[in-house]
Amino acid sequence: MSYVFAPPPLASAPVVGTTARFPVHRIYCVGSNYRAHAEEMGRTGREPPVFFMKPPDALVPVEAGATGEVLYPSLTHNFHHEVELVVAIGIGGRDIAADEAMRHVFGYGVGLDMTRRDLQAEMKKRSGPWCIGKGFDHAAPLGPITVAAQAGTLLEGQISLCVNGTQRQHSALGEMTWSVPEIIAHLSAAWALVPGDLIYTGTPAGVGAVERGDLIEAACTGLQPLRVRVS
Ligand code: MN
Secondary structure, eight states: OOOSSOOOOOOEEEETTEEEEEEOOOEEEESOOBHHHHHHTTSOSOSOOOEEEEOGGGEEEOOTTOEEEEOOOSSOSOEEEOEEEEEEEOSOBSSOOGGGGGGGEEEEEEEEOOEEHHHHHHHHHTTOOSHHHHSSTTOEEEOOBEEHHHHTTGGGSEEEEEETTEEEEEEEGGGBSSOHHHHHHHHHHHSOBOTTOEEEOOOOSOOEEOOTTOEEEEEETTSOOEEEEEO
């Protein structure tokens, strides 16, 4: 088979302990998954899950020990960080039961759901889609993926984010409204999950703006940290 021009490269993420990479199919995101963040965004935290997607080529994969680069996007004056646990799917399926969900998980990474908050807010006001606020270029930084068996008791751990050395976000992962298996159950009822799917599982409270030159450091117990510079 030939193409009329060279196809774009497949998005992929590094995997801890191997040179083989995780090939990315889709990027799903959970809109609001910690009570305190839901409240800061004006909701109760008890609503059913909201899902949205980012295009796979919005991924900014960052190697272990490296500092990635995120370009400050166009059109916004309120560019926000959201630190999130990212679930990497290794076995696909549809209508996956929560108690079967963990065997579909390949591994986990620390990610940033970067957000043009002013544009998202404008779309919410107009009852429009969030694409312009969430699905722009460089919107999905991701650190190296740790395979599930090596992540241990990750889901009992903590997630946090610092900007220029000052902590802005911190939570126990146990504070999620919907657990990882529940998210997989809900998502796979709506879409067939495929190996290579990534799920950004929502951010805790403390989201806020970053400026050009800021250093964002995101961490999650048991996983490789993620560092990116806004430029
Ligand atoms: Mn988010």
